[in-house]
Amino acid sequence: MRAAFVFLLLTLGLTFAWLPAHAVQPDEMLDDPALEERARDISAGLRCLVCQNQSIDDSDASIARDLRILVRERIEAGETDEQVVDYIVSRYGQFVLLKPVFSPTTLLLWATPLLVLLGGGAYLFLRRRGDSSRTVATPGAQKLSAEEEDRLSEALADDWFER
DSSP states (O other), X not given: OHHHHHHHHHHHHHHHXXXXXXXXXXXXXXXXXXXXXXXXXXXXXXXXXXXXXXXXXXXXXXXXXXXXXXXXXXXXXXXXXXXXXXXXXXXXXXXXXXXXXXXXXXXXXXXXXXXXXXXXXXXXXXXXXXHHHHHSOOTTOOOOOHHHHHHHHHHHHTTGGGO
16 A cells, blocks of 8 residues: 555656746736736746756746746737847847747857768768778789688687787
């Protein structure tokens, strides 16, 4: 019975561990559910400047709270979602976006994975090509006689490297 209870607690704990933990405080929430939903959608795409891998919606940092309040103030002022995001980006830069937009300034960011794959492929291709060129017989080289091949086989079979 005790093992079943422990199993149940572990299962529930692991189940709820996957759910996002929203740090939005009740005093931050907007009264209008539609506006609050917009605020949540916007803040889910904005990075906490302290935590860096969390949205401001999930972060307990004070700057994340300030940004959540700022987003809600701008929404209440009647701004569109794009205007709110543009305002935040103009103050904090592209870094504040969890999903950066494609632009000339972020071209290297988006191209890096492709460049790494192409560079790795080129390296492997050239290395393989270099290996195959070493296996080709050198011009003017003679083949081993049967006696020499036998002596070579015996030497390789012998444990000469352990002596």
